[in-house]
Amino acid sequence: MTAFKSLSRAMAKGYYRDKATLFFAFVFPLMFLVIFGLLFRDGGDEMIKLGVVGDGPVVVALENTGAVEIVRPGLDEGLKQVREGDLPGLVEVDGDSVELHYAASDQARAGLVQGLVSGVTQHVNVQATGQPPAFAYSAAQVEDSSLKPIQYLTPGILSWGIAITAVFGASLSLVSWRRKQVLRRLRLAPVTVGTVLSARIVVTIAVAALQALLFVAVALLPVFGLRLSGTWWLAIPVFLSGILAFFAIGMLVGAFCKTEEAASGAANIVVLPMAFLSGTFFPVDVAPGWVQAVSLAFPLRHMNDGMLAFLVRGQGAEALLLPCGVLLAFTVVVSAIAAKVFTWEDS
Amino acid sequence: MTDTTAAIEVEDIRKSYGDLRAVDGVSFSVAEGEFFGILGPNGAGKTTTLEIIEGLREPDSGHVRLLGENPFPRNPGLLPRIGVQLQASAFFEKLTAREQLETFAALYGVDGERAREMLDLVGLAEKADTREEKLSGGQRQRLSIACALVHDPDILFLDEPTAALDPQARRNLWDVLRAIQERGKTIVYTTHYLDEAEILCDRVAIMDHGRVLALDPPASLIRGLDAPTRVSLERGTLGIDDARVLAGADDAHEDEQSLTITTRTPAPLLSALAERGTLDGLQVRTATLEDVFLSLTGREYRA
Known part of the structure; x- marks a missing residue:
C-alpha cells in the first residue's frame, strides 16, 4: 500500500472511531437543521383557504389560480367559520351573482381575498363578452429572494457543518500530532509534506461529502420539503473551495495553538461568530447593513452564497466566479500564513 | 574501530x-x-x-x-x-x-x-x-x-x-x-x-x-575506579573488631541491619569468613556505574 493510501486510511479510521467528532460533524448540525426546519416549516407559504358555495366558471377560474385552497363547508357552516375567523372568505355563487362574505378582522387577508375574487370575476366577465381585453395583463415570476426557510437553512447549515469538520479536523489533528510527536515521526519517515497534507484533505473531503449527502437527504424528506434546483451540481466547486478555505483556517489555528484545548477553543471562536453572521440560521439579507458588510469578510458567507445560488436558486455557472474566487483566495493567503507560523515541534 | x-x-x-x-x-x-x-x-x-x-x-x-x-x-x-x-x-x-x-x-x-x-x-x-x-x-x-x-x-x-x-x-x-x-x-x-x-x-x-x-x-569504567568491594553480613554474626582484623579486610562498620566490611582483595576475606562459618545474609557488592558517576562529578547520582 502506498504511503498516501495508508495515511488516508489511518486518518479515516481515527475519524470514524471518534464518537465526539462524529457527533459534532453529523448529529450537531443535523439537530439544527431538524429543529429550525420544523419550527419554520409553515412559514411564508401557507395557502389561503377560501370557502365556496355553488358552481360556475368563476369557481373554476378560482381553482385554476392555484393561489387558494377551495373548501366547501356549505353556506351556513361557511358563514359561521368566516364570522369566527377560521375562514378568510366565503364565495357564494348563485347563477350569475358572485357574492363574497369576508371577515374584516384580518385586514390583510380580507384585502387579499377581495382582490383575488374580484380579479378572477372580472377576468371571467371579459372572457364572457368574447371581446379582447382592452389592457393585456400578464405576470412573470421573478427570482424569489425570500425563500422558504428550508431552502436557506439547508445550504447554510451544510456550509457550517463543513466548516466545523474542516477547521476542527485540521487544527486538532495538527496540534495533537505535534504534541504527541507524530509529526516528528512523519518527518523521520521518507514521506513528503504534500503526501501527509493531501491524505488529510482527502479524508476531510470524504467526511464533508457524507455530511452533504446526509443533510440534503434529510432536508428532502417531505416533512421539510427541500427542493433542489436544476443546477445543484454546480455547488460542487463551491463545496470543494469551501473545504480548502476552512482546512487552511484549521491549519492556521493548529499552527498557533499548543494544546488541543486551545485549538478547540480557537476553532470555536473562528467558526461560531461566522456561523451567526454569515446566514447559516437566517438569510443574511434580512440582517442589518453592518452585519451584511462584516459578513463579506468571512469565507462562510461566500460559501453560503455559493451553495444557496446553486442548490436552491438555480443560478448558472457564471455565479461560480465570486464565491469560488473568494474562497480560493482565502485558501492561498491563509495557507501562506499557516506555513509561516507552522513548527514541527513544540518550543 | x-x-x-x-x-x-x-x-x-x-x-x-x-x-x-x-x-x-x-x-x-x-x-x-x-x-x-x-x-x-x-x-x-x-x-x-x-x-x-x-x-x-x-x-x-x-x-x-x-x-x-x-x-x-x-x-x-x-x-x-x-x-x-x-x-x-x-x-x-x-x-x-x-x-x-x-x-x-x-x-x-x-x-x-x-x-x-x-x-x-x-x-x-x-x-x-x-x-x-x-x-x-x-x-x-x-x-x-x-x-x-x-x-x-x-x-x-x-x-x-x-x-x-x-x-x-x-x-x-x-x-x-x-x-x-x-x-x-x-x-x-x-x-x-x-x-x-x-x-x-x-x-x-x-x-x-x-x-x-x-x-x-561499563566494566572498564568500574574497574578503572579501583573502588573497594563491600561485603555485608547480618548484624551480630561477627563482632566489628573481629571483622577489622580478618584477612584482606580494609575496614568495617555497622548499622542497624548489617555489618559491612570493605576490601580490595575479596578472595582471602571470603575464605576467612567461610572458615569461621559466618556467612549468614552474606552480600557482596562491587562498584557500579553510580559510583563511577559519583567519582566523575563529585556528587551523588540522581536520575
Missing part, C-alpha cells in the same frame, strides 16, 4: 539554547552492531545529542556522520536506514497495535507481513487488535519500538525507552532490546538508569552538563 565500520561519528558538536549549553563539545563514534548507551541525569544533554545525530536539529558547530552521510538537513536517503523510537504516545489516534504498525510500515513501502513479525518480536502478538490507548505503558513502549523497527533499519535510536516503566516491564524490554541486537542492529539509547546500562550496553558515554565525562565499556 576504523572509520569505515563506524555507524555514527560525532565530532565536537555543540548546541546552545540562549545561555544554556545543552551540548558542549561532544565527540564519540559508534561501531556497527554496537549497543551504545548515553547516560546521565535529566538535563545532561542526552536527548539533544540524540536529536542532532538523528538529523532533527542542526548543531551550532561540529559534525555528524550517520552511516557516512550528513543527517542535517533532512536527508531522505538516510531515513529508511534509521529507526527512531519516540515517546510512547507518538501514535495515530484510535488505531489498533497492528494498524499502527501497518501504517508506519506503509510510510516506508514495507508490507503488512513485516508488521506482524514485529508484533511477535516485541511480544505483542496477542494485543494486535487492541487499540493503542488501551495498552499498558510497557506495551505501548514496546509497540513504539516495533514501529521504529518496522522498516528494518540499520541503526535504532531509543530515547529513554524504559523511563516510567515498572521493574517487570523494564526487564521484558531488556529482552526485546537484546533480541534486536542479536539481529545485528546498531542500537544507540539514552537512559538515566545506570544499572540498566551496565547490563545492556557494550559501551557507555556518561554525560553531565552537555559534556561526555567518560566513554568506555
